[in-house]
Amino acid sequence: MNGRDRPMDEDLLQEMRDHAYLLWEQEGRPGGRVDEFRLSARREVRAAGDGPAQALGEKAEQDNSTAGSA
Structure with a gap:
C-alpha cells in the first residue's frame, strides 16, 4: 500500500x-x-459504495488470508 491510498482507507x-x-x-x-x-x-457500507469500500474489504480479506503464509 502506498501513502496516497492510506487516507481513503482510513476514511472508509x-x-x-x-x-x-x-x-x-x-x-x-x-x-x-x-x-x-x-x-x-x-456489508452495508460496501454495498452502498460498491467501489473503494469493496476494494478495501477485498484487500483486508487478502491480507488476512496471506498473514499466516509469511
Missing part, C-alpha cells in the same frame, strides 16, 4: 465504524454484539 474504515455505532444505537445499545454490528456495517 471510519465510515464503517460510524455506521456500526449507528446500528448499535438503533438497536438500543445492546451488549455483547460488537462483531454483529461491525459485520453489518461493513
